[in-house]
Structures are given as structure tokens and as C-alpha cells.
Amino acid sequence: MHRRTFLTAGIATLATAGHALAQMKMDDMNAMPGMDHSAHGMPAKPAKPAVSLTLKEGEALRELPRLASQASDAGLFQAKLTAAPTTVRFAEGVETQVLAYNGMAPGPLIEAFEGDRIEIDFTNDIPGEDSTIHWHGMPVPADQDGNPMDPVASGATRGYAFDLPAGSAASYWFHPHPHGKTAEQVYRGLAGIFLVKPKADPVPAAYGDTVLVFTDLRLGADGAISENSMVDLMNGRVGDHVLVNGQKNPVLDVPLRAKRRFRLYNATNARFLKLSFGAAAMTVIGTDGGLLEAPFAVDDVLLAPAERLELVVSFERPGTVQLQTLAYERGWMGPGKPNDAGLALLTVNVSDTPGEPMPPLPEKLGTLAALGTPVVNRRFVFTEKMGMSAGGMEMGFFINDVAFDMNRVDVTVKAGDVELWEVINRADMDHPFHVHGTQFQVVEHERDGKVTPPAYRAWKDTINVARGETVRLLLKQDLPGQRMYHCHILEHEQLGMMGIVDVTV
Incomplete structure (x- = not known):
């Protein structure tokens, strides 16, 4: 939808579409800097001047602290993670309350190796809010993935356990994924790094x-x-x-x-x-x-x-x-x-x-197996809608014209089947597309009638889909259970741009 159409869409049009739209109160709309509301019959409120603190710069780059394993056995990583409020100083003399894992924002870095067993006890000490840990991009079982259907209540502890298979070495990360609170918990500080290392690394x-x-x-x-x-x-x-x-x-x-x-x-x-x-x-x-x-x-x-x-x-x-x-x-x-x-x-x-002479980068780093011929083709279309109602402005972000419903399965796939997914962006801005539980390979991009292959073959779990673009990708889910697919602009995910894929055996 074009921006002008998007911004002026009438509420009558939206009402007939049957969507569940997020609603903002009039006071919130009036607080939007520079927004002229006179066209909607609302008095314009003067914009509040923006205030930005001066942050400290130029300090030595710090390494993220490693999360230590409490296990004595080789091949077993055991640790505890707690999400809780803490305070930090970004600006001189000013304290900021953030959310942190183990008192750190970004959180501690977890480093493990292919073949390791991971056992992490997560405690949610965020007052009054559910949370989870989503192991972003990692090949973990569905019931260990930290999906919004599996919340950890405030004050509760939940154990996550999974094995790192051969070939899983990569740069992963972890973050919360509770329904309706993901965006806020991430921008308040909850994110951490999970490095899975290979037994033999070709990079010097x-x-x-x-x-x-x-x-x-x-x-x-x-x-x-x-x-x-x-x-x-x-x-x-x-x-x-x-x-x-x-x-x-x-x-x-x-x-x-x-x-x-x-x-x-x-x-x-x-x-x-x-x-x-x-x-x-x-x-x-x-x-x-x-x-x-x-x-x-x-x-x-x-x-x-x-x-x-x-x-x-x-x-x-x-x-x-x-x-x-x-x-x-x-x-x-x-x-x-x-x-x-x-x-x-x-x-x-x-x-x-x-410094010391540096060895050259190897001409070959690894082998990426092709996924083969797909047995199913699917289409996922991004759209967005906005309009006015008596209660304020309503907006929604949709995949295949429906908003997320935690009680609805949108797609059912068979474990082990290779599928071709076409992700089509008919919205007015770029949307990064993320799939839980697997990595995929991009086949081609299409925009304005021009089809181009990717610059190189790679394993991906998130891909940007530009405005007016179609991205085609091959994927295969190997682990059964319910997974998410969604836009990784977290506010859009919360406003409906997410779905559930059920992987069956």
C-alpha cells in the first residue's frame, strides 16, 4: 500500500477487513512530534522539544564477559541466566534503569562447541511481566525455543536444554519473546550472544x-x-x-x-x-x-x-x-x-x-550443501493498514492479510520436506523476515521486474525484504513442533506481523 493511501485510509475500510488492529489513544497521537492532526478534526498539540543526553565516547572497546559453565564435564555447558532490572550510567552523573541478563546489557556471551550439551536455568525477575529466552537461529527443539506460547512468569524459573549438532557453528544470539512484550524488553536491554564454535576453525x-x-x-x-x-x-x-x-x-x-x-x-x-x-x-x-x-x-x-x-x-x-x-x-x-x-x-x-605477519585467509572456508528440489511452494505477503476511529488511530501489520493469533496455526509443514517460500513485501517499508527453528538459503530477489541471484550462497535465518520486493528462499524444518515466522521489526511483530508454522512428522 502506498504511503499516502496508508496514512489516510478510512476506518470504514478497515472495519470491513475483519482485522484486529492496535489502537492508540488521542493523547498519544497528539504527542507525535510534528504531526498535524487538523485534517482529522483534532486540535494540534505543540510538539515537545526533543532532549538527548550526551553519552560518554572514546572508551576502549570492551569484550563482552563470558558466561562461565558450572559443569566440570567436557561437552556439557551448564549455567544460570536471570533477567532483572538494574541501573547503568550511559551519561555522566545520570543513572538509567535497564533490563539485563545477569546484570549486563548486552548480556553475557555464551561460548560453546558443536556437539556440546547445553543446560541453562532461566529466572525471570522482571516485575509483573512474562518473559522467555528465544535462542535466535539455533537448531533447538520447539519446546526449548522460547516461543511466546511458552512464557516464563514473573518470579519463575525454567530450564532450557538442547544439544548442538555437528555443522551448527555460527553467530547466534538470544533475546526475550513474550507475547506483547518482546519489543519493550529488547529495547530496555535484553539481548545476549551465543557463539557456537567448530572443532576446527579454518579462519586463522x-x-x-x-x-x-x-x-x-x-x-x-x-x-x-x-x-x-x-x-x-x-x-x-x-x-x-x-x-x-x-x-x-x-x-x-x-x-x-x-x-x-x-x-x-x-x-x-x-x-x-x-x-x-x-x-x-x-x-x-x-x-x-x-x-x-x-x-x-x-x-x-x-x-x-x-x-x-x-x-x-x-x-x-x-x-x-x-x-x-x-x-x-x-x-x-x-x-x-x-x-x-x-x-x-x-x-x-x-x-x-x-605487528606479527598475518597468515592469508583460506580460499575455501566450508561446504554448503544445496537443499534440493522443493516439494511445496508457499507465499507470504506483507501488508499494513491504518485508519481513524472514535478511540484513536488504529494500525495493523499483516502476513497473508491476517494478524497474529496465538491460538491459530497458519502453516503446517512436514519435517524433512524442502519448501520454496516466496516472501512478498507489498507494504510501504522494508521488513526483515525471520523463521524460527531452521536456517534457509535465499534463491533469488525480484524487484521492479528484475530477478537477481544472491551474491553468494549462505545459511540465513533472517533476510531483509525491501519495499516492493519478492524474496524466494528454500528451507527445511527438521524438528517437529510449533515455530514462529515474523517480521523482526519487533513493534511490527507485536502489531500482528507474525504467524505459527506447525512442523509435523
Whole structure:
């Protein structure tokens, strides 16, 4: 639906569509900065001036603390995770209450190996709210996946247990997935990293293994995290500050001619990050589901919400190199469109002195088996609707013209069957598409009548579907049970852009 049609759609049209739409009160609408409500018969309220605190910058990039295993047996990882409120200082002299795993936001990094047994006891100490842990992208049983149908009540503890199969080495992460509270719990701080390592890694150890987790933050003058506005619900929440490992523009020192392995995680609710290291050469070596078959040189990369990438960056010149954002048009409705071009996320100081000679990156990294011929074709169409009612503005985001219903199974698939899914975006902005329980391979993109193959074959669990684009992908679910598929703009997921796939044997 075109933006003008979307923003002016009448409530009568929506009422006949039979959708369950989210509703915002008039007061919330009037608080939207710069919104002129006179056309809807509502008096315009002066916009409140935006207040943004100055965050500390330039500190040394910190490594995320590892979560220690409490097991003495090799091959068994046992630990405890607790989600609870805590306070941090992003700005000098101002305390901010966040949600954190084990007192850390981003949460602790879990590192395990293919073949390991994982047993983690999760305690939900968030007052008055259900939560879960969704092991994003990981091949875990359905009853261990942290789906919204399996909530952990406030004050309760629940054990998660699963095995990491051979071939599962990749850059995963974990976050809450409770029905109706996912977006808020994530932007308040709940996200963590889960690295699954292979027994033998083809990437030279001399490159290191540096995790960069991107989150964003919006604070009021008092340091409190601001609640979502109507603009946030329409577009997904985009904060005022982009953080790396919880820091604003941290600094990393490297010797001349160093090669560094970076794992990039977009853990924001809705921010699209088009990234470049400037003159430093970038090579993609892995995606959501692990290493590529061969390295692929790039000038920049696009990281949609929930996507991950592994890069090798070569620092061949002395001086300062910055990881910066580039302009990207993802579509925007209403006021407050952020200007994301030119944000410095990480500053790398390259010394004049060379370090130890670096081994070359192997020409072959791994083998990705083709999924084969699909036995079923399916279509998933993204749409959006908005309108006015006596109670306020109503909006909804839909897949195949229906909003999410936790008591309805939308798709039934057979375990082991290869399927072709066409994901069609007829909405007015980009939507990143995520499937639980498996990794898929993108076959092709189609936009404006032009069909293009992906730049390389890769395992993915999240793929951006641009406005007016169709993405075709092959997938196979191996583990039975109910799974989710949804837009990973978390506000859109909560407003209906999600479905349930039941995997049967």
C-alpha cells in the first residue's frame, strides 16, 4: 500500500477487513512530534522539544564477559541466566534503569562447541511481566525455543536444554519473546550472544574473534529510557544513540597490517545499518548460519534488524579508521525520520608499527550443501493498514492479510520436506523476515521486474525484504513442533506481523 493511501485510509475500510488492529489513544497521537492532526478534526498539540543526553565516547572497546559453565564435564555447558532490572550510567552523573541478563546489557556471551550439551536455568525477575529466552537461529527443539506460547512468569524459573549438532557453528544470539512484550524488553536491554564454535576453525586464530553488538538507545533528560511513541509503532523503534557492546563509539587499537575477524550483530528493534570501514578492505566470511563456502570482498554491508555477519577487515594503512553508517532508504511513515548517514560506531587506531605477519585467509572456508528440489511452494505477503476511529488511530501489520493469533496455526509443514517460500513485501517499508527453528538459503530477489541471484550462497535465518520486493528462499524444518515466522521489526511483530508454522512428522 502506498504511503499516502496508508496514512489516510478510512476506518470504514478497515472495519470491513475483519482485522484486529492496535489502537492508540488521542493523547498519544497528539504527542507525535510534528504531526498535524487538523485534517482529522483534532486540535494540534505543540510538539515537545526533543532532549538527548550526551553519552560518554572514546572508551576502549570492551569484550563482552563470558558466561562461565558450572559443569566440570567436557561437552556439557551448564549455567544460570536471570533477567532483572538494574541501573547503568550511559551519561555522566545520570543513572538509567535497564533490563539485563545477569546484570549486563548486552548480556553475557555464551561460548560453546558443536556437539556440546547445553543446560541453562532461566529466572525471570522482571516485575509483573512474562518473559522467555528465544535462542535466535539455533537448531533447538520447539519446546526449548522460547516461543511466546511458552512464557516464563514473573518470579519463575525454567530450564532450557538442547544439544548442538555437528555443522551448527555460527553467530547466534538470544533475546526475550513474550507475547506483547518482546519489543519493550529488547529495547530496555535484553539481548545476549551465543557463539557456537567448530572443532576446527579454518579462519586463522591470529585474526582474533571480536564481537560487535549493535543496540540503540533513547533517553529522556532524567536518564530514563523513553517509551514507544506512535511513530515507533508505525516504523519500529529507532533510538537516538547507536551503541557497540553497550558503548558509544568505542576505540580499538591494532597494529599496522593487522587482519581482524569481526562478528557483527544487529540487536536493535528496527534500525537498518548500512556499514563501511572506509578505506580498510572488508571481506564477508559468514552470515547468520555460519561460514560461507569462500570469502567475498565487499565495499559495504547492510545489516537489517536481527541479521549477523562475519567480516575480516584488513588495516593496511596507519592512522584512524572508523566503522560508519551509510545512507539507506528503508521507508518511513510520519515525522521523525532519522538521518543515519555518517554515524561513527567504532574508531580503530592503526599504529605505525607492523605487528606479527598475518597468515592469508583460506580460499575455501566450508561446504554448503544445496537443499534440493522443493516439494511445496508457499507465499507470504506483507501488508499494513491504518485508519481513524472514535478511540484513536488504529494500525495493523499483516502476513497473508491476517494478524497474529496465538491460538491459530497458519502453516503446517512436514519435517524433512524442502519448501520454496516466496516472501512478498507489498507494504510501504522494508521488513526483515525471520523463521524460527531452521536456517534457509535465499534463491533469488525480484524487484521492479528484475530477478537477481544472491551474491553468494549462505545459511540465513533472517533476510531483509525491501519495499516492493519478492524474496524466494528454500528451507527445511527438521524438528517437529510449533515455530514462529515474523517480521523482526519487533513493534511490527507485536502489531500482528507474525504467524505459527506447525512442523509435523
